Amino acid sequence: MAGKLYLVPTPIGNLQDMTFRAVEVLNQVDLILAEDTRTSAKLCKHYDILTPMKSHHMHNEHKMLQGVVAQLQSGASVAVISDAGTPGISDPGFLLVRAALQDGVDIECLPGPTAFVPALVASGLPCDRFVFEGFLPVKKGRQTRLTELTQETRTMVFYESPHKLLKTLSDFCSVFGPERFISVSREISKLHEETIRGTCHSALEHFTLQAPRGEFVIILAGSTKPSTKEKGSKNTMSQ
Numbered sequence: 001m002a003g004k005l006y007l008v009p010t011p012i013g014n015l016q017d018m019t020f021r022a023v024e025v026l027n028q029v030d031l032i033l034a035e036d037t038r039t040s041a042k043l044c045k046h047y048d049i050l051t052p053m054k055s056h057h058m059h060n061e062h063k064m065l066q067g068v069v070a071q072l073q074s075g076a077s078v079a080v081i082s083d084a085g086t087p088g089i090s091d092p093g094f095l096l097v098r099a100a101l102q103d104g105v106d107i108e109c110l111p112g113p114t115a116f117v118p119a120l121v122a123s124g125l126p127c128d129r130f131v132f133e134g135f136l137p138v139k140k141g142r143q144t145r146l147t148e149l150t151q152e153t154r155t156m157v158f159y160e161s162p163h164k165l166l167k168t169l170s171d172f173c174s175v176f177g178p179e180r181f182i183s184v185s186r187e188i189s190k191l192h193e194e195t196i197r198g199t200c201h202s203a204l205e206h207f208t209l210q211a212p213r214g215e216f217v218i219i220l221a222g223s224t225k226p227s228t229k230e231k232g233s234k235n236t237m238s239q
Helices: 019-028 037-046 062-074 095-102 116-121 143-150 164-175 199-209 228-238
Strands: 004-007 031-034 053-054 076-081 106-109 130-135 157-160 181-186 194-199 216-220
Touching: 019 031, 031 037, 031 062, 031 143, 053 199, 062 095, 076 095, 095 130, 116 157, 116 216, 157 164, 157 199, 164 181, 164 199, 164 216, 181 199, 194 199, 194 228
Parallel strands: 004 076, 004 106, 031 053, 031 076, 130 157
Antiparallel strands: 157 216, 181 194, 181 216
């Protein structure tokens, strides 16, 4: 009988956000695949989790797929965790899930921490409909993607690193306009958690004066203007 693959969210900051069920699963599985075993070792030590652990990250996940799926098919139970948050959300996990499903392995994803959810809910922007963009392309395709998003009417969610935040905010001012509303959250659930709400311009000014630190979630208001296609349709009908 095939084993089972568990996707287990881990705290994005405060270790108290770990669920009882997540600890139980990590204790019961045969193997934990961790994005960074050094980071995950601290979490496991805190909760007295002694399950064997292997590295599973963006640089080795392709070559590990066949071996892990073979273990699952032989009856082993495996849990995947990332350094923080839910596996597969801008972290390793998707490729293994897809490979396991193709070979008939049962998948179970536990509910738990994901950085963009508290940032979105606390932003003050509509969160009934939104689009998750994750990390923007660094170079190739970046400008094209930003231009495409100028027509997006839903609230937009981005992840960004501290050393790229100012460039991203500057790009937002240029592409979406300096007065577009934005909410920038950092260090969610940690000691220095902070959310800055205002315009793209005011956010850029704030983090120009105060050097960005920590990991960021950016929530950007959608466009309130009709798209070019919509305008064309209305004009055609009026004629």
